[in-house]
Amino acid sequence: MDCHFIRDKIQDGSVTTKYVPSVEQLADVFTKPLGKEAFSTMKRKLGVLDIHSPT
Incomplete structure (x- = not known):
């Protein structure tokens, strides 16, 4: 991400x-x-699941 773009969006309230x-x-x-x-x-x-874990 462009830090200047983000800074501008924060400053303009977007x-x-x-x-x-x-x-x-x-x-x-x-x-x-x-x-x-x-x-x-x-x-x-994060919703990470062990696919090898018994259910």
Whole structure:
């Protein structure tokens, strides 16, 4: 994404930003090492399923 385009849209009110606490940042699962519990929580929030898990 072009940061200047986004900045302009924020300034003209077309786009609004919202604070998201670090513990709710879904992208963390792709960018940071997470403990087992945090990793499981992020997987669930992203809707990731284990296709090999018995049902």
